[in-house]
Amino acid sequence: MTGAPVTRSFAFLVNPASGGGAAPGAVVPVARLLRDAGARVDVTYSPGPRAMTALVEAAVARGDVVVSVGGDGMLSSLAGAVATAGGTLGVLPAGRGNDFARMLGLPDDTEGQARRLLEAEVRHVDLIAWMPPGGPLRHVAGSVYAGVDARAGEIVDRAHRLPRSLQYPYAALRALATYRPARFRVSVDGASHEYAAACVVVAGSAYYGKGMRIAPDAVLDDGLLDVVVIEAASRPALLCSFPKVYSGAHVQLDEVTVLRGRRVELAADAGSGPGVPAGGDGEPLGTLPPLGGPAAVAEVLPGALAVLG
Structure with a gap:
């Protein structure tokens, strides 16, 4: 060479x-x-x-x-x-x-x-600071997600017997087939919204889940976070729309909302079930805090990471 x-x-x-x-x-x-x-x-x-x-x-x-x-x-x-x-x-x-x-x-x-x-050449890209209430600061490079996609991450970790190419699609479909919607509070730069949703993704990168374009307009170095909210729908509707995530066409669906900002606060209630799980870049991040208390915070750190790109 x-x-x-x-x-x-x-x-x-x-x-x-x-x-x-x-x-x-x-x-x-x-x-x-x-x-x-x-x-x-x-x-x-x-x-x-x-x-x-x-x-x-x-x-x-x-x-x-x-x-x-x-x-x-x-x-x-x-x-x-x-x-x-x-x-x-x-x-x-x-x-x-x-x-x-x-x-x-x-x-x-x-x-x-x-x-x-x-x-x-060395380029400077953003990182996400993840700060759960009372918990340690975590840095995340790609995205933080909560709800059905975090549940899918848990399934991936148990799917080692499947071929690698099938693990993420299998986990996503399995999680969608058994999901229960949760009530999320999402605050972006101080503007608060509430949703009955399947999942919420806070993304600095467009991709997660082995090539799914969950936040198709996300840019690594724009100093902003793309927040993708997939509102609750029937299981058949979610399963039918799932393939659109690979192209990014899901953001055109009525049940998908995309917000953008620098600081995102998340809290959620899952009704009578367990807490709403969260993950970041394939690793578990525990559960989101309930609606009645302090929220978890995802904040962009503009240009924080020098990377060979």
């Missing part, structure tokens, strides 16, 4: 469980190409969240690009640490969804991935 003189060094942080165990195999050929091009490459397998923060800080102090090797959950767990340390993040997609990599337009071939890491 030829190109511009190499000036970058890399610290690969690998989630060995990503992609059903595919991540370790993905890193080897890319690391070899980078080393052949003259780059210094360190590879570390994830020792757990607390140790990862220390590894990120050490890598940034050395001047390394921190490369996330795994899925959206791995990337999201590193993004806040990299941003806080003032470093740059690279992405080697090796998970089941890889939606943030899709939004960045990253190649899926080994040589293209190595070349992008060596030659891509």
